[in-house]
Amino acid sequence: MVKIGFIGAGNMARAIINGWLATGKVAAADILIHSAHRQSYGPYAEEKGLVPVESNKEVVEQAEIVFLAVKPLVLGSVLAEIKQDVQTKKSVLVSMVSGVSLAEIQEVLGNGKVELLRIMPNVNVEINEGITALAGNPTLTDEHYHFCEDLLNTLGKTTPLAEKDFSTFVALGGSSPAFVYFFIDSLARAGVKYGLTKKQATEIAAQAVMGSAKKILVASKTPWELVDAVSSPGGTTVAGLLAMEEAGFMTSIVKAVDATIAKDQKK
Numbered sequence: 260m261v262k263i264g265f266i267g268a269g270n271m272a273r274a275i276i277n278g279w280l281a282t283g284k285v286a287a288a289d290i291l292i293h294s295a296h297r298q299s300y301g302p303y304a305e306e307k308g309l310v311p312v313e314s315n316k317e318v319v320e321q322a323e324i325v326f327l328a329v330k331p332l333v334l335g336s337v338l339a340e341i342k343q344d345v346q347t348k349k350s351v352l353v354s355m356v357s358g359v360s361l362a363e364i365q366e367v368l369g370n371g372k373v374e375l376l377r378i379m380p381n382v383n384v385e386i387n388e389g390i391t392a393l394a395g396n397p398t399l400t401d402e403h404y405h406f407c408e409d410l411l412n413t414l415g416k417t418t419p420l421a422e423k424d425f426s427t428f429v430a431l432g433g434s435s436p437a438f439v440y441f442f443i444d445s446l447a448r449a450g451v452k453y454g455l456t457k458k459q460a461t462e463i464a465a466q467a468v469m470g471s472a473k474k475i476l477v478a479s480k481t482p483w484e485l486v487d488a489v490s491s492p493g494g495t496t497v498a499g500l501l502a503m504e505e506a507g508f509m510t511s512i513v514k515a516v517d518a519t520i521a522k523d524q525k526k
């Protein structure tokens with residue numbers, strides 16, 4: 260089997276790995292992992308049956324596909340560390356690092372042609388309900404692109420995306436789970452204000468959000484038409500919607516997207 264390596268063992272690496280292990284798409288023994296500190300990847304590797312290795316270089320030496328799951332600030336030093344081995348081994352590098360383009364990665368790696376895939380997943384890949392954007396560099400073969408796409412499709416949905424749109428995708432797909440969790444928590448907190456327990460209120464709010472998202476994905480109506488369908492004339496929903504708008508609901512969402520994009524483009 261193809262060996263898959265992870266450099267970085269944080270939230271995103273674990274979400275992807277846990278998603279694969281849940282479906283059996285990738286065997287634990289085919290996943291190699293290393294990160295900055297033994298205590299941050301050793302116990303996790305042992306718990307899941309992954310193969311812990313001693314250095315980033317070793318990940319590249321032993322894996323055909325290498326996922327870069329580190330923060331933008333450390334990417335440069337990681338690339339410098341593995342540069343030689345990537346050229347020799349001809350590994351495919353898959354970067355999920357936000358705000359770093361394929362051209363910037365290639366520049367650090369030097370002139371040799373390296374197969375690169377840039378992805379932007381979200382944490383919901385852990386429960387196989389993620390959305391992941393993909394952009395390959397010209398060197399990436401169709402075979403390797405489709406292999407990675409197939410791996411990522413088991414984690415939810417994937418979409419090919421022009422690199423110029425990655426910052427927008429970060430806001431709408433990568434960071435947005437946090438925005439939605441925040442919305443659910445706010446709704447639940449309001450339920451607590453009126454006497455529900457937090458657990459009860461969170462379950463009600465989360466189920467309502469999940470059902471609403473599913474409805475939008477299967478309905479032939481636009482979200483606005485669905486809003487109208489819930490809003491009975493003179494009823495409770497329209498009163499709530501107008502209060503949300505008075506508090507600037509849509510503006511607050513657009514501002515969140517603006518700020519996310521601005522931050523991504525500053526990395």
Ligand SMILES: NC(=O)C1=CN([C@@H]2O[C@H](COP(=O)(O)OP(=O)(O)OC[C@H]3O[C@@H](n4cnc5c(N)ncnc54)[C@H](O)[C@@H]3O)[C@@H](O)[C@H]2O)C=CC1
Nearest residue numbers: 267268269270271294295328329330331333355356357380
């Ligand atoms: N958390 C999320 O929801 C998403 C994160 N991303 C991207 O994924 C990347 C990782 O994010 P998280 O997992 O959230 O961060 P994290 O902070 O949870 O994990 C970072 C990992 O990198 C390791 N690390 C640090 N220096 C290292 C080095 N020199 N060599 C090897 N490993 C090293 C750390 O030990 C840690 O395991 C970031 O670039 C982020 O932009 C992309 C999509 C969603």
Ligand SMILES: O=C(O)[C@@H]1CCC=N1
Nearest residue numbers: 357381429433434435
């Ligand atoms: O907060 C971040 O920088 C990363 C990118 C997308 C989600 N988390």
